[in-house]
Amino acid sequence: MRIIACVKIVPEEQDIQINADRSLNLERAASKISLYDLNALEAAAEMAAGGHEVVALTVGGERVNNSKVQKDVLSRGADELVLVSDASLENALPETTATVLAAALRKQEYGLVLCGEGSSDLYAQITGILAAEHLNIPVVNVASKVTLDGDAVVVERMLDTELEEVRIPLPAVVCVSSDINTPRIPSMKAILQAGKKPVKKLTLADVEAAPARPGSVLESVQAPKMQDRLRNIIEGDADADVAAFAENLRKVLN
């Protein structure tokens, strides 16, 4: 069976800088696999030990063409990487990404699609679900355990107030939670082999993605205003300083 793990290539948020006008500067932000997608890749790789094939799938703008990140994806248990790249997908919102993912999946054979909990840029946590509904196949989220069982998969879902166990006939989409596993650190061997694995590049036309007609537009991204703080700073940790500081704390506590 083919297991498809969907991944998003995103900017490293730790590298993001805030401009004086509170807009974000992503120029120095390197590309990486979105953190929680590593769980999806890992879950696929662990299941593949049962003799299945793992294909990694990603859609996006320029970042998906980054060969270093492509090799990173392939070093984590995927046999092949399929990507759809288009300038129009730069900063795409979940609806657009989901439409293209669904279109790409229609061209693939698969039994199971695994997605992460949410991407580290938008963290909408709905893209995999939207794609599944477009494909009219069953989907669950917050899966903390996924087990293949013949032509079905048994999933434990960690909901807010209950732990629910569900049996789902394949093909299906399962969005895994971030605590389902600990993603592997790729071995030297896996990293070296990654360079030899196939990367299949597709265009929007190849997957026959319908043109996006988004109902919403991201107008602005702004860091919050820095609240004016008192900045009452005592310089020094002599006993008198600490006592004065304790007094300040007592004021706040009451």
Next chain:
Amino acid sequence: MSMKDNIWVYSDLAGRFGELVGTAAALGGTPKALVTGSAADADAAARSGAARVHALTVDTARLTEDYVPAMAEAIKASGTPALVLVAGTRRGRLMAARLAVRLGATIVSDVNSVAFDGDALVATHGVYGGLAQGTERVSAPCVVLIMAAGSAEAPENAAAGTVEAVSATPEGTMQRVSSRPKQGNTVELGRARRVVSVGRGLKAQADLAMIQSLAKALDAEVGCSRPLAEGEKWIESERYIGITGVKIKADLYLALGISGQIQHMAGVSASRTIVVVNKDKNCPAFQYADYGLVGDIYKVVPALTKLLSA
């Protein structure tokens, strides 16, 4: 009919209806509610101020998600424009997304504020882990918004609405095998009123004891910056505060030996009072501080514990 006259609210957990009704009220509407829970849940939704509650008659052996098609039919029958507010619980998120596709609706997730601007809706949500807020302008005849917890207040003294039982046919191929209640969360840092937090200034895991003593003296929870949880693994990851961790809105946040990078401070900036102790007087944390002391935490923390326990 304008969109504010056709607002629907849905939560799979009854306790969240109040906030959704509050959001609808702020948008100028009195919503209809869809309920897939018990009769008691339907009454709770009615009491929270929903004008009419459509209580779907559900088969509890089925997955709640199997009622998404029925919910979509009820909403479609009300015509357009339509706005559906869904509480962002884990199950709610999945149902909202499926509903949006079935309705051909535009969906925005984890909305923390929303308002009309003419015919369009303007909704904000966190991006990059809360480092910044994204503002989306939504112009579509049918919209689904997943509302973040705490994004609105439940209205006080709302007029209770009426409950109508509605038959609904479930649709779906997934089988619910079992369900058991979850054990309570061991730590709810996001709700803590006071948090004492430690960073790289801590030299050894054993030194956490002095931090815990101070936290106890202050009746505070213990948190940390990312390196201590993900890197050193000295503290469980539920306690790390930052853009990829917990966000806190405490009355008091005390940062000990934390340099104050934006990736951490973005997780605490909603706190009322921020207090910082660090031996580097030029560290960024002091920019965010109401009160601070430049000094060695190994000297200051035990001294503070003694002074504040008295």
